[in-house]
Amino acid sequence: MTDRTLPSALNVLNFPLTGSRLIEASAGTGKTFTIAALYVRLVLGHGGDNAFSRPLTPPDILVVTFTDAATKELRDRIRERLSKAAACFQEDPHEPSSGDEFLLKLRAEYTPEQWPGCARKLQLAAEWMDESAVSTIHGWCNRMLGEHAFDSDSLFTQTLETDQSELLMDVVRDYWRSFYFALPEPDIRTLRGWWRTPEALHQSVMPLLDYADELGSDEPPAQVCETVSQQKADELAALKQGWAQWTQELRTILEGAVAAKVVDGRKIQARYFTPWLEKLHTWATTDEVMPDLKTGWERLTPEGLAECWKQGEPPAHPALTAMETLKARLESLPDARSGLLKHACRWIENRFDAEQQKRAQMGFNDLLTRLDAALRSDNGERLAEIIRTQFPVAMIDEFQDTDPLQYRIFDTVYRVAKNVPEQGLILIGDPKQAIYAFRGADIYTYLRARRDTGGRHYTLATNFRSTRAMVAAVNEVFQLAESRASGEGAFLFRRGDDNQVPFLSVEAKGRADTLVIDDAEAAAMTLWYPEDQAEALPKLQYVQLMSDGCATEIVRLLRLGQHGTAGFGHPGELLKPVMPGDIAVLVNTGREAAAIRMALSKRGVRSVYLSDKESIFQSAQAGELQFWLAACAAPEN
Structure with missing residues (x-):
């Protein structure tokens, strides 16, 4: 791996807010916190040489994510961050502050005389969040087609068919x-x-x-x-x-x-x-x-x-x-x-x-294709300039889920490879998740964006979600694959000295508690394998063996929890007992899930199977509900 492919550790207080930049954020490294913090800086116009050219208001800042639920959560988190930042700037400089480390460092870069003005900006931005441009990409495309109907050659009134x-x-x-x-x-x-x-x-x-x-x-x-x-x-x-x-x-x-x-x-x-x-x-x-x-x-x-x-x-x-x-x-x-x-x-x-x-109707995909076509038409440059003026800074969350069409839209508007200082485009995502095509991701779209932002890569280097032992174990496993001289890297993208999807170890802040078993911290990662087995087992026998082993271990942990010797906390202290809801089993197929559930059932442990491939309408509960509804609809039958 060459030096130019190594991202810089991101410092949220001096991250440049102009040009096009790519932030690689592994799970649990504070991606949403970072987006909200950068939003606060944009509102304040903070950063000196790394600041945007002027303070921005919520309608000026485009934030795109990929689901309606994520949009609502992100808007609320940004609003909350703006309110807390405003409260921090409103505090008496001689009194202890309730602000966190980021807010205190941010506030320290302004004189106390500037604090009331900063607080006013932040409070107005928090109250303005209902009109903020935080949306899904489909919602944003729909808005652009409607607001700029003349320039996009779109109908003023169209029905969106789901x-x-x-x-x-x-x-x-x-x-x-x-x-x-x-x-x-x-x-x-x-x-x-x-x-x-x-x-x-x-x-x-x-x-x-x-x-x-x-x-x-x-x-x-x-x-x-x-x-x-x-x-x-x-x-x-x-x-x-x-x-x-x-x-x-x-x-x-x-x-x-x-x-x-x-x-x-x-x-x-x-x-x-x-x-x-x-x-x-x-x-x-x-x-x-x-x-x-x-x-x-x-x-x-x-x-x-x-x-x-x-x-x-x-x-x-x-x-x-x-x-x-x-x-x-x-x-x-x-x-x-x-x-x-x-x-x-x-x-x-x-x-x-x-x-x-x-x-006069269109579907969700048409929102993308029509805006893309408008941007590539004879009037496309004018439309792109209008959108850039309307949203001088854009942050694209979950960027690893972007497909070629979506990236082409953003690239046409913000000219990613040119790194124009009069605008800002911040792409935020986890490159490791970009390999999952079943989620709609496209690894080659991510690789293109990585090339277009060459030399402007950053990473969030600290995990805030997992224990130190778990992060160290994951680092160890993936680093072995990454450093193997004869291999192609942990994610199989290393070609010679160049690796476009490298594995980067992260630090861990740790958690307030850990899993403790028999007065000692449990191992973060354990490998199970059949003992004294020279030849590969038949598949059914293997699944049964692993299901029984898994169910037996779950029962053991639950029993230890009932006796107060397995739970969450610290060795030598009173533990919060392990409960069934604390345990998740990941499987590859529904057949494996059925084997695990059967093994648990034999041991008297109830379980719930969650799958995104199964319809709730095919469940036994749905059938029973149908009978009740039919009875209500035709009680004489």
């Missing part, structure tokens, strides 16, 4: 009727091998709609099928060339070898190779695409014959060499699926947009 699935499904059905009904019967049979219904086509097209402009094609399905069919026929004919004769030659060679007893009869006999060669001959002389050779694919190769040849050199023949790649080449013959999807995604996207315009 569920557009039925309209999109209608468009897919229109496409199916318009283009697939008229296809020849052979093409329809091929088509139904991929999508038997419009609903199946919808599932395949959905992920592509965001990229319709790049992936889409105007070549209609009938032409796609005809073109691909001809290409496939030409390539297949080239692959079959010579095989009708080769099968006869191979039969003669192999029959002679068997008769001369130069081969291992257990591995190759006439009853083995005769069906293979007959299938190959039928394939070579008919329209068949893929012969069913089973083990013949491996045996009828130079390596396969060498395994069963006992005397002399195995034969060399072009058919044997061709067999090494024949199956793979047949499997990679062109088909029309990708061409059909390209046409479908562009046509469906265009028709869907037209239907939305007819209805």
Whole structure:
């Protein structure tokens, strides 16, 4: 890892509030505290050379996060911070202060004569937070399209539809009727091998709609099928060339070898190779695409014959060499699926947009795509300048969840790589979470932002959530992977001396209490493994073994808690007993969760399974509630 990739430890009091900067904040390192503190500084105009050019008010500062709940919490935390800062500046300089370390250091940089003016600014900002620009990215895009309808070429009045699935499904059905009904019967049979219904086509097209402009094609399905069919026929004919004769030659060679007893009869006999060669001959002389050779694919190769040849050199023949790649080449013959999807995604996207315009409605994703399109239009530079003037400073929370489209919007407005001092863009997130694509994250968007902010990276270096022992254990595990010379770093992004996603150890402030067992601090991290097990266990046996071990340990901790020897506090002191609600078990699958719950149930411990993949409407409680509601709706039934 080169020096230029190492972020600087962030000092919240002298962090530069101009240009574009990236703050890497691991879990529990005070990200929300930092955002609120920087907000206070922006309101005050604090920082000397590192200050923004002028004090700002809440409507001037854009703060973006990714959920409505996070937006409300962040707004409340900022409001609370502003109020506490105002109260700190209102205190008598000769009396003890109730402010925390940050506020006291901040206040110390102003003379007592300046305190009333600072308090006034902060109090007004706290009261102004209801009009602050703290929102989700979708909410902000909606606001920009509405407030700047002329410059974004948007309608003044549009309906935001939260569920557009039925309209999109209608468009897919229109496409199916318009283009697939008229296809020849052979093409329809091929088509139904991929999508038997419009609903199946919808599932395949959905992920592509965001990229319709790049992936889409105007070549209609009938032409796609005809073109691909001809290409496939030409390539297949080239692959079959010579095989009708080769099968006869191979039969003669192999029959002679068997008769001369130069081969291992257990591995190759006439009853083995005769069906293979007959299938190959039928394939070579008919329209068949893929012969069913089973083990013949491996045996009828130079390596396969060498395994069963006992005397002399195995034969060399072009058919044997061709067999090494024949199956793979047949499997990679062109088909029309990708061409059909390209046409479908562009046509469906265009028709869907037209239907939305007819209805003067848009969906959540349209908020992003329309603002992006407006920023890339002929009037885009003017619109970007208007937004920059309206929000000279922006802070993007949970930046690791930003996708390419969202980053392009911010980059167009704030020109990240140019690091313009007249504006401020602060990206805050945890790069380690950017590897989780299932959350919608895009690691390559993060890497691009990291390149664009090169030399302006900062990190929050202290964990405030976990015990010192836990932080030290995590540091140890990840640092081993990071420092291994032959590896690619803890997150597999090291290439030579450059590592775009390095692991950075953090310090720990610690907690007021720790888990204590038998009058000693519990180990922060423990590895369980089966003892005296030389070979890998079958999966079901492994899951059962680990479930029983986990449940037994939970019961042990709960019993110790009941006796006052396991709990939270400090060794030698009265402990807060361990309770079932203090324990969480993380699993990979629902099957593992069921095994754990069954093991706990056998030991008399109740548990709750929480999963973001399960619908509450599929639960037993929902079924019971449905019966009650039905009874209330029709009591005579």
